[in-house]
Amino acid sequence: MHARRSGDQPGGTTLEDAIARFLTYLTAERRSSRHTVDAYRRDLEQLARFAREKADASAARKAAPARGSAPPAVEAPAVEGLDVLLLRSWLGSLARTHAPASIARKVGAARALLRYLERRGEVDKNAAAQLALPKVRRPLPTFLDVDAAAEVMEIPGDDTAEALRDRALLEILYGAGLRVSELCGLDLTHVELQPADRASVRVVGKGDKERLVPLGSHAVGAVERYLARRDELADPKTGSRDPRALFLSRRGARLGVRRVQDIVHRYGALGAGRGDLHPHALRHTCATHLLDGGADLRAIQKLLGHASLATTQRYTHVSIDHLLKVYDAAHPMARKRSPA
Numbered sequence: 500m501h502a503r504r505s506g507d508q509p510g511g512t513t514l515e516d517a518i519a520r521f522l523t524y525l526t527a528e529r530r531s532s533r534h535t536v537d538a539y540r541r542d543l544e545q546l547a548r549f550a551r552e553k554a555d556a557s558a559a560r561k562a563a564p565a566r567g568s569a570p571p572a573v574e575a576p577a578v579e580g581l582d583v584l585l586l587r588s589w590l591g592s593l594a595r596t597h598a599p600a601s602i603a604r605k606v607g608a609a610r611a612l613l614r615y616l617e618r619r620g621e622v623d624k625n626a627a628a629q630l631a632l633p634k635v636r637r638p639l640p641t642f643l644d645v646d647a648a649a650e651v652m653e654i655p656g657d658d659t660a661e662a663l664r665d666r667a668l669l670e671i672l673y674g675a676g677l678r679v680s681e682l683c684g685l686d687l688t689h690v691e692l693q694p695a696d697r698a699s700v701r702v703v704g705k706g707d708k709e710r711l712v713p714l715g716s717h718a719v720g721a722v723e724r725y726l727a728r729r730d731e732l733a734d735p736k737t738g739s740r741d742p743r744a745l746f747l748s749r750r751g752a753r754l755g756v757r758r759v760q761d762i763v764h765r766y767g768a769l770g771a772g773r774g775d776l777h778p779h780a781l782r783h784t785c786a787t788h789l790l791d792g793g794a795d796l797r798a799i800q801k802l803l804g805h806a807s808l809a810t811t812q813r814y815t816h817v818s819i820d821h822l823l824k825v826y827d828a829a830h831p832m833a834r835k836r837s838p839a
Contacts, residue, residue: 513578514550514580521615532680532706532707550581582626590630641780651673657724669721675702676785679756682746683746683755692722700714764777
């Protein structure tokens, strides 16, 4: 693989510079989420460190400086050095310490970087495209059955502003299938509660893509009761609170992802005996129950904000597995007959 465009050094564009420009492209042009950009940054910086270590080791072997002398200066790795041999060596080092899913994600990051450089004419071909991805077994989404979900929703009660907030956010996570980051990003202006039969929430999802998600009567009622006492959540010293955020902490700040995770863990343990319950499981529960109720797969895709229908189709496997269990437990012809 050869670089076609010269950079700041004789060997071509430095890998660090290419990564920085790629991350800027993701943010400014692709409008990728901060979480996506951060994930790419971590994986690609790890690749850059590996390339630097390889370059340092190679230079040290070639130069073999006299005892006591400083090692030779090594230029920053260039993008032309990202060939199949280097990338396979990187994969070999990852295989000793990382799970297949993590390795697959890192290979995806390298492919995306080189695809970006290939389109710009900075490399001849995408060497990462030749890498074989490790087989990743994606577990089926976990979800609650209808009774367990209803029990979790009922746990918070209505005696405090925090309890009303918790009930409202649980109802939205389950009823609207939001991601936890989407829930935390909701502003007061994103929620339309009237008329009740057309209530909705405007969600800003991955890549800043907006979608309108309907709210059911349970979620509407929970949000209305919370809003009636939202002002009680404020800084105890100043009485101030975030004027925009829908969900507030006890001190009036926008509720964060970690706090929402803790809330869901707590009520999962109390209501369903599931201390490992996480916000995404409520999203899975929403999708699975919609599918079980006869909702169209395309409609579920739109509601959840999935870019690919293949992601949504995972829930069909969950529903089929659930149906088989129900059949085996309930249908007389499915039960094993005792010997005569």
